Amino acid sequence: MIEVRNLSYRYPDGKEALREISFTVAQGECVGLIGPNGAGKSTLLLHLNGILPEKLDGAVSVLGQPVSSENIDSIRRMVGLLFQDPDDQLFCPTVYEDVAFGPQQLGLSESLVPAALERVGLTGFEKRSPHHLSRGEKRRVCLAGVLACEPRVLVLDEPTTDLDPRGKRELKALLRDIPATKIIASHDLELVVELCPRVILLDRGEIVADGKTVELLNDEKLMLAHGLERPHILQHRHPHGFAEAPWVK
Amino acid sequence: MHIPDGFLDAKTAVTTAGLAGGGLGLALRQVRRQLPRSKVPLLGLAAAFVFAAQMLNFPVAGGTSGHLVGGVLTAVLLGPSAAVIVLASVLIVQCFVFADGGVTALGANIFNMGIIGGVGGYAIYRAIRGAFSGLRGQIVAAVVAAWCSTVAAAICCAGQLALSGTVSWSVAFPAMANVHMLIGVGEGLITALVLAAVARARPELLEPSSGRNVRLSYGPVLVFGLLISFGLALFVAPFACSWPDGLDKVAQSLGFEHRAAGQPLIHSPIPEYQLPGISSAAMATSLAGMIGIVVVFVLAFVLARVLVPKQTR
Amino acid sequence: MRHDFLDRHSRLDSPIHRLCADTKLVVALAIVSATVVMPISFVTYFVILGVVLAGIAVVSKIPVSFLAGRLLLLEPLALGVAVLALFQPGGWYVFATIVVKSTLCLFTMILLSNTTPFAELLGVLRRLRFPALLITTLALMYRYLFLLMDEAERMQRARASRTFTKRRFALWKVLGTVIGQLFVRSTERAERIYAAMCARGWK
Numbered sequence: 001m002i003e004v005r006n007l008s009y010r011y012p013d014g015k016e017a018l019r020e021i022s023f024t025v026a027q028g029e030c031v032g033l034i035g036p037n038g039a040g041k042s043t044l045l046l047h048l049n050g051i052l053p054e055k056l057d058g059a060v061s062v063l064g065q066p067v068s069s070e071n072i073d074s075i076r077r078m079v080g081l082l083f084q085d086p087d088d089q090l091f092c093p094t095v096y097e098d099v100a101f102g103p104q105q106l107g108l109s110e111s112l113v114p115a116a117l118e119r120v121g122l123t124g125f126e127k128r129s130p131h132h133l134s135r136g137e138k139r140r141v142c143l144a145g146v147l148a149c150e151p152r153v154l155v156l157d158e159p160t161t162d163l164d165p166r167g168k169r170e171l172k173a174l175l176r177d178i179p180a181t182k183i184i185a186s187h188d189l190e191l192v193v194e195l196c197p198r199v200i201l202l203d204r205g206e207i208v209a210d211g212k213t214v215e216l217l218n219d220e221k222l223m224l225a226h227g228l229e230r231p232h233i234l235q236h237r238h239p240h241g242f243a244e245a246p247w248v249k
Numbered sequence: 250m251h252i253p254d255g256f257l258d259a260k261t262a263v264t265t266a267g268l269a270g271g272g273l274g275l276a277l278r279q280v281r282r283q284l285p286r287s288k289v290p291l292l293g294l295a296a297a298f299v300f301a302a303q304m305l306n307f308p309v310a311g312g313t314s315g316h317l318v319g320g321v322l323t324a325v326l327l328g329p330s331a332a333v334i335v336l337a338s339v340l341i342v343q344c345f346v347f348a349d350g351g352v353t354a355l356g357a358n359i360f361n362m363g364i365i366g367g368v369g370g371y372a373i374y375r376a377i378r379g380a381f382s383g384l385r386g387q388i389v390a391a392v393v394a395a396w397c398s399t400v401a402a403a404i405c406c407a408g409q410l411a412l413s414g415t416v417s418w419s420v421a422f423p424a425m426a427n428v429h430m431l432i433g434v435g436e437g438l439i440t441a442l443v444l445a446a447v448a449r450a451r452p453e454l455l456e457p458s459s460g461r462n463v464r465l466s467y468g469p470v471l472v473f474g475l476l477i478s479f480g481l482a483l484f485v486a487p488f489a490c491s492w493p494d495g496l497d498k499v500a501q502s503l504g505f506e507h508r509a510a511g512q513p514l515i516h517s518p519i520p521e522y523q524l525p526g527i528s529s530a531a532m533a534t535s536l537a538g539m540i541g542i543v544v545v546f547v548l549a550f551v552l553a554r555v556l557v558p559k560q561t562r
Numbered sequence: 563m564r565h566d567f568l569d570r571h572s573r574l575d576s577p578i579h580r581l582c583a584d585t586k587l588v589v590a591l592a593i594v595s596a597t598v599v600m601p602i603s604f605v606t607y608f609v610i611l612g613v614v615l616a617g618i619a620v621v622s623k624i625p626v627s628f629l630a631g632r633l634l635l636l637e638p639l640a641l642g643v644a645v646l647a648l649f650q651p652g653g654w655y656v657f658a659t660i661v662v663k664s665t666l667c668l669f670t671m672i673l674l675s676n677t678t679p680f681a682e683l684l685g686v687l688r689r690l691r692f693p694a695l696l697i698t699t700l701a702l703m704y705r706y707l708f709l710l711m712d713e714a715e716r717m718q719r720a721r722a723s724r725t726f727t728k729r730r731f732a733l734w735k736v737l738g739t740v741i742g743q744l745f746v747r748s749t750e751r752a753e754r755i756y757a758a759m760c761a762r763g764w765k
Contacts, residue, residue, distance in 0.1 A: 051757050073763055081761045087709060088754040089761075091290070093681035093701050105763035127573070127679070131708040145762065253640045254671075255663030259599050277693050289695070290759065291752040293702020294710075298748045300703070301710040302741045305718065317741075326745065338699045346680050346704070348636060348671040351664070352591060353598050415660060416643070417650035424646055442738020443745065450746045 001027040001181050002079075002153060007047060007059040009040075017043045019205045025181060027152075032196035032213060033185040036227025039202045041157070041185040042084065048155050048183065049079040062153065077106050080151030080180075084158045086138035087130075095133075095141050096126035102149040116148035120174060136167030143174065153181045160188045189217060189231035201226060250318070250406055250429075251343065251358055254351030258413040264483060265409060266356030269337075272364045272476050276333035279469050284331065295327055296338040302443075303339075320366030320402075321374060321395040322440045325387070326447070326454060330469070332367035333359075357409050360480055361402040368473050370398030384448055385553040387455065388441050392549035393542075395440040396433035400538065403429035408484030418488040430541045437545060438552070445556040571624045571676040578622040578673075583682035584689070590674040594667045602659040608666065615669050624676050632672045633665070640664045680704050702755070706748075714744050 007021040017040045025031050033041050046052040047060050050067045058066030067075050083089045092098035100113045117123050120140040130138060139159065146154065159175070160168045168191070175182065175195060186192055192199060192213060199216050201209040203226045209216055216222065220230045257265070280292070299319045324332035337359045343349040350358050374394035381389055407421035416424075448455050573579070578586075593611065600607050619629055640661070647656040684701055717740045 046757065049761055051760055076761060076763045083754070083758055083761075085754070088751060089758040091702060091705055091755050091758065093684065093705050094679075097681065101759075101764075102762040105765055127681075129679070129681070130705060149762065251639070252643075253636070253664045254594055254667030255598055255660045256640075256643065257598075262598065273696075274693075277695055281695055287753070287756050289698065290702055290755040291749060292695070292699040294706055294748040294752040294755070295745075296699055296703035297706040297710045298745055300707055301714045301744060304711060305714060305737060305741065334696065334699055338696070338703050341700060342680070342703060342707070344671070345683055346675050348632065348668055348675055351667055352594050352671065353667075410643070410646075415656060416646040420646050420649040438734060439738060439741065442735060443742045446739045446742025447745055450742065451749070454746070454749065 001025050001029070001063060002048065002183075003061040003064075004047070005059055005061070007044075009043060009047065009053055017205055018047075021205075021207055023200060023207060023210060025153075025183060027181055028179070029198060030182040030184070030196045032192035032199040033183060033202060034187075034189065034192060034199055034228060035202035035208075038204075039226075040205045041202055044202065045081065045155050045157050045183070045185055048153075049076050049081050051081070073106060077108075077149050078151055079153045079155060080146035080149055082139075082142055082146055082154070082156040082159060084161065086135070086142045089142045089145070090130045090138055093129065094126065095122070095128045095130065098130070098141060099145045099148050102145055106149055108149065112148045112150065113144075116144040119147055119178075120144045121170075134167075135162050136164070136170065139163065139167070139171065140174070143171075147178070151180055153183070154178060156182070156184045156186075158186055158188075159184065160186065160191055189228065190233045193217060193231060193233050201228075203227070250361060250403060251340075251350035252354035252406065252409070254353050256351070256413065256415050257354050257357055257409055258415075261409050261413045262353045262356060264356075265354075265360050265480075268476050268480055269356040269359035269364065272333055272368070272473065273337050273359065275469055275472050275476075276330040276337075279330035280328075280334060283328075291327070292331060292334055293338075295323060295331070296335045296342075299323060299335055299339050300342070317439045318362055318366060318399065318436060319440075320362055320398055321370035321391055321436075322443055324367045324371035325374060325391050325440075325444065329368045329371040329473070332371065333363045336363035336367055357406070360476075361405050361409075364473070364476060365402045365405055365480065366398045369401055369477055370394045373397050383557075384445075384455070385557045388444055388553040388556060389546075389549040391444055392437035392441045392552060393545055395437040396430075396545045397542070399433035399436050400426060400429050400541070403432075405480060405484045408488060411488060412484060422488065426538065430538065433541075434545065434548070437549065441549070441552045441556060448557075571628065572679045574623055574677075576621060576623040576677075578618060578677045581677075583678050584686050586674055586678050587683060587686050590670050593670050597663050597666050597670075600663075602655070602662065608662055611666055615666065615673065618673055619669075622673065622677050624673075628676075629669075629672060633668060636668055637665070640668070706751070710744065710748065713747065714740065717743060 002025040004024070005022050007018055008016075009018040010016050021044060033044070035041055043052065048062075050056055050060075050072050056068050056072070058068055060067045062075055062078055065071055065075070090098050092101055095117075096113060099116055100110055102108075103110055103112050114123070117125065120143050122137065122140055122144060125133075125137070125141070130141070133141065154175075156175075159171060163171060168188070172191060172194060175184075182195070184192065184196060196213055198211065199209075199213040200207055201216060201222070208226060209222065214234065217231055218234055223229050284292075299322075302317050302319060305317075320332060320336060323335050327335065340350060340355060340358050340362065344352055344355055344358075371394070374390045377390035377393055378386055380386070403425040404422065407416075407418065407425040410416040410421045410425075411418035444455065597608075597611065602608070619626070644657055644660050644664070647653055647660060650656070681701075681704075684697060684704075687697055687700075718737075721736045721740055
């Protein structure tokens with residue numbers, strides 16, 4: 001589905017951000033991307049739908065097509081990106097306009113908008129102004145805006161930051177129900193355990209590890225060496241990987 | 250300086266709307282050609298920024314407070330055409346969302362604050378900037394430009410009010426000009442402080458205009474220049490003749506004659522005793538203006554010295 | 563968050579709110595233009611207009627206290643300039659004229675802005691084929707207005723809580739730094755918004 005081959009990137013000021021990144025994501029997979037702050041997770045995600053590099057060089061391929069300026073529209077339709085700060089992504093004056101933005105720009109039907117809003121449970125919010133919404137609601141509008149383009153791949157950058165526990169639960173349930181291929185960058189290791197069977201560990205612009213979530217996250221030494229830690233959800237239940245800890249209902 | 254509805258008569262409203270529309274149209278054309286696409290959202294954000302910045306009050310003498318207009322600041326940071334669009338957007342939102350500033354006066358407000366304040370201010374900035382180097386030079390130029398354009402915009406505003414018969418020139422000019430000479434100091438001060446702060450945080454945002462591919466092509470400069478000249482000719486020149494040549498009676502009659510000849514509009518007979526009032530108020534204002542410019546220049550130098558440490562070249 | 567009070571009533575439900583935005587805008591502009599041009603001697607017009615506007619205000623269900631508050635907030639500025647009009651022959655006449663006219667026009671615009679969400683006004687401009695760049699700028703400005711005001715307020719408070727001097731110049735310097743930072747943050751946010759717009763296929 002997505003193939004990244006020897007991807008390297010330098011910031012405009014010359015600092016190296018990514019170094020020889022290579023990995024593949026198969027259709028329908030859900031992969032977690034973890035690593036300490038400054039590892040380059042967000043930068044990597046921006047490469048997946050052609051926002052970076054400034055001059056597209058085909059290091060990333062989606063469905064066999066290398067990302068280039070000719071096919072950038074279809075790439076952006078196939079790969080939906082959810083940014084870290086919903087305020088950056090929710091830029092239209094009303095909810096409806098914002099969700100309709102993607103379909104309009106990509107030449108799709110506007111009938112996708114009500115369906116997308118229903119998917120995220122925000123029917124009836126069409127005329128609301130973004131600045132009146134709660135953080136969780138804004139996140140969901142952004143998700144609707146991305147879903148309205150019917151992407152095959154969903155790329156999410158820290159989707160549960162700033163959400164209260166209820167918001168997190170709602171978002172997790174939503175994500176679980178979306179059948180697209182998913183790549184989720186997150187500090188929320190519990191989310192990663194619950195949703196992603198596979199995980200890629202990134203540190204200082206390089207892939208340090210790529211494998212089964214429970215295995216990698218249980219490796220305390222590895223976690224601590226890269227600014228993370230073994231999540232509690234793994235410490236307090238059976239290592240066969242249940243979705244819920246026993247006492248949670 | 251937001252003129253409400255009902256203060257300008259039809260002809261003034263239409264004329265200013267025409268000038269503002271022309272200027273805005275030109276600015277849009279310029280920005281569409283010169284601004285890289287990645288900077289388009291910046292216009293909207295800059296407009297929001299100017300609005301938010303205007304809401305922050307700064308303490309002036311004796312418990313009153315003033316606030317920023319931001320014409321020169323925006324022009325220095327984004328270029329003059331972008332500044333026109335930004336300021337026009339701020340004025341439009343203020344008018345239609347907050348009812349601050351009248352709809353019929355929108356043209357006048359955009360012309361005064363956007364074109365005189367923004368473009369005119371930028372022209373003054375460029376003129377002075379050329380004489381000095383480095384960040385200090387930018388700050389000096391910006392401060393002086395901010396002050397001058399604030400006062401100039403106020404004078405145009407006075408002219409528009411006088412032309413509409415709302416307030417007589419002899420009252421409007423001193424009132425507006427004097428008040429804004431003071432406000433202009435605050436504007437210059439804030440402009441300097443903000444530019445210095447931006448220079449500390451992200452110096453590349455303050456790149457000299459040449460770095461922002463603003464090749465001064467003659468077309469737009471000419472058109473903007475014409476618009477400003479028309480504005481000044483329509484709103485200020487008719488009254489400028491009324492500036493007296495002296496304080497004795499002969500000068501008074503000369504002044505009176507100039508006014509009668511120069512404008513077909515204001516016909517009310519002016520009682521004798523008002524003439525000395527006109528002469529001294531207007532004369533005093535003009536003198537104040539000239540002194541003001543010198544004072545502002547000095548202040549600007551001192552400010553630049555204080556804000557920019559020696560090693561910053 | 564408290565800044566949203568400026569928009570609070572534009573989403574009420576009343577016959578006026580339900581009217582199409584095009585109609586409201588055209589009517590408001592017509593009223594304002596007519597009022598500005600109408601000679602004050604035609605008193606009947608102004609009286610009728612006052613009554614009509616009051617009627618619209620009642621039907622629109624906007625709280626009277628709010629309307630009165632908005633009017634009173636903006637009146638002093640108009641009055642200040644209006645007072646200058648007194649200093650000329652026939653001053654009282656001019657003064658009365660502009661006070662009446664500007665108050666009625668102000669009332670009209672306050673009613674318009676509180677019965678029509680700005681997004682709908684933008685829709686009208688779009689239909690009228692206003693330049694796309696201007697509309698995008700207005701839309702983004704409106705969207706991020708409140709966010710930036712909140713940010714400015716927060717920064718101001720954070721700075722104020724760390725400034726222990728009453729020296730005026732120091733306070734101004736703080737203000738300058740706050741505004742400067744606000745601009746830098748706005749620039750950075752604009753870059754991220756551009757990325758978000760491109761990610762969804764912006765042409």
